[in-house]
């Protein structure tokens with residue numbers, strides 16, 4: 001057939017001229033579409049069903065081409081009559097790889113024969129609209145119609161999507177009338193809001209975490225990942241003649257359970273971004289009754305240190321997760337080496353002598369050693385292993401040309417560095433591209449979840465598993481989580497430490513997990529924050545307030561209250577003996593929940609209040625203590641009025657006051673906190689470490705992030721707590737009227753040290 005004839009055939013199947021021309025350019029699609037149309041010609045159904053034929057032509061995987069006549073018959077007989085059923089058909093074929101299709105199971109899977117009437121659709125939609133009636137009336141055209149479409153889909157799986165959508169629109173219109181000008185304006189606003197919405201959902205990875213307070217488990221249950229064993233239905237998965245067998249073996253080993261892994265490099269500490277990865281991997285497994293490995297990805301020996309292995313595990317456990325098993329990429333070094341020999345023998349890997357510079361960049365020249373004989377490759381690879389070739393003089397490369405032009409990724413390189421676990425056994429170490437997929441395969445991982453930047457590595461991942469004929473897991477990618485006003489890169493944090501800007505990796509101004517623990521962030525707050533961020537394909541960049549607000553939510557319920565004065569001013573009650581008050585006062589730990597216990601504090605003739613709670617001559621809105629205004633003391637049931645101010649030079653150093661019991665007549669405008677029998681405490685007040693949102697963006701901070709330090713990021717104060725206050729490191733308290741604070745592990749017997757976790761409100765300011 002001439003090109004013109006083919007074009008005409010495509011157009012008569014219903015393609016526009018432009019679509020037909022595009023199809024001509026795609027060699028595989030063109031060929032497959034012609035085959036399908038020739039098959040369809042036997043049924044004389046070309047013009048009616050052309051678009052459905054095109055649908056299979058564009059979606060059919062090469063291994064299913066043998067099923068073309070089968071599918072065409074179903075389409076021609078109007079049994080597969082819409083794209084929904086067609087997609088189900090393709091999905092069925094991908095998950096059932098046998099040559100002979102089980103017709104009964106197939107028809108059931110595709111809903112063939114199920115007829116859904118317009119009346120049924122109308123009725124189900126009516127019920128849904130009734131359910132959401134109040135919200136629809138309130139939100140009008142801002143209401144998310146997707147909720148109703150999804151519910152209808154759940155109830156009437158095979159209803160025609162277009163008919164459903166039209167009916168939903170119609171019923172909503174009947175309920176709330178046509179769009180008003182206000183609806184139009186607010187929907188424009190909403191659209192603008194959505195543009196900056198960090199939780200933009202991409203691809204099949206979805207959840208509605210912005211809906212309400214979902215837990216990690218709720219979010220993970222909603223993710224639309226494949227079920228174990230259903231690898232073949234995922235996009236881009238490569239099916240070979242071994243796939244079916246390998247998947248069967250895989251399912252036998254796993255018992256059909258979800259298996260994930262969290263694979264950090266033990267070359268540094270974990271940060272807030274890793275908390276997301278931990279929650280996704282451990283959380284997804286837990287939510288599906290599966291298991292998750294903690295696998296140290298230790299293939300760069302010179303960067304790895306024992307303390308990082310320990311620190312990583314500690315933080316995973318601190319977030320509340322228990323690995324099913326702890327493994328290391330290095331556990332598989334022998335196996336990886338054996339498989340490298342297999343690859344070489346298959347002619348799929350070769351020893352190359354190009355240096356790093358030569359193979360860098362886009363479209364580098366092909367290696368002149370690409371076609372060297374297998375025997376020579378085996379000898380040279382053995383020389384590499386024995387340390388007979390110098391570092392940088394040879395690599396083992398995989399023979400795969402990727403779409404993006406990247407060619408032959410490196411599998412092994414020479415490094416004369418001892419490994420923290422395998423010592424001097426190896427001087428060749430496998431790369432990420434070579435190691436990761438094989439380790440995933442050996443551990444029978446079902447979902448290899450990683451960040452978006454690894455998407456371009458997916459082809460190598462799939463290629464290598466298939467080249468070695470081993471089980472191939474499915475890789476899913478999600479967006480990284482980044483935080484404004486901080487840096488998380490290990491190199492940059494190290495610089496901050498070296499320059500004495502922060503004290504260590506766990507300095508509470510950083511966003512490493514150890515720093516957040518030291519600052520008093522409860523792990524549940526971090527997990528909830530991660531749940532709120534959701535699992536999307538888009539990179540998420542948030543301000544610290546987002547996580548801080550979760551911290552407040554948790555600490556409100558868990559941190560007992562106590563009174564601590566951070567900038568003390570001495571107050572002497574001159575009529576103390578007359579007021580007849582007990583010297584020990586019982587204070588509830590949680591005022592909203594008195595049954596959760598109380599603690600005792602002392603009261604006496606000398607107390608300390610905050611300097612800022614006294615102003616000699618305040619403005620008229622000031623509600624606390626002044627020369628002419630009394631103030632109440634929390635829990636003591638008395639008010640104090642100033643009799644005398646005592647100065648040292650210009651500074652007030654003491655107040656003499658008279659106390660009176662609070663009663664119906666004497667009701668102060670405000671009650672302040674105080675401490676009487678004191679214990680010295682050091683209080684470390686933290687602010688953001690950097691002034692700019694993106695301190696490491698050279699466009700924002702010309703001189704670099706080291707020049708962007710907020711000079712007030714740490715202020716150390718000395719105050720008083722009640723002498724009886726007992727604490728353990730990391731314990732959190734709510735200091736009345738000030739904020740949430742956590743006991744720093746630097747605390748000694750003689751000095752209690754607190755870190756400010758967060759202020760009480762996002763924009764704190766006392767009146």
Ligand SMILES: Nc1ncnc2c1ncn2[C@@H]1O[C@H](COP(=O)(O)OP(=O)(O)OP(=O)(O)O)[C@@H](O)[C@H]1O
Pocket residue numbers: 262263264265268272273274276277297449450451479480481482488489490
């Ligand atoms: N900011 C982040 N957001 C979400 N996941 C992350 C983030 N950083 C790392 N991860 C994921 O955590 C897992 C372990 O990470 P690993 O320590 O090897 O990463 P990394 O990229 O070297 O981290 P970094 O360089 O930021 O310290 C990987 O799956 C990685 O994709």
Ligand SMILES: NC(=O)CC[C@H](N)C(=O)O
Pocket residue numbers: 263264265297432436449450451454
């Ligand atoms: N696939 C992944 O999750 C990547 C993990 C790997 N340790 C890395 O970040 O380099």
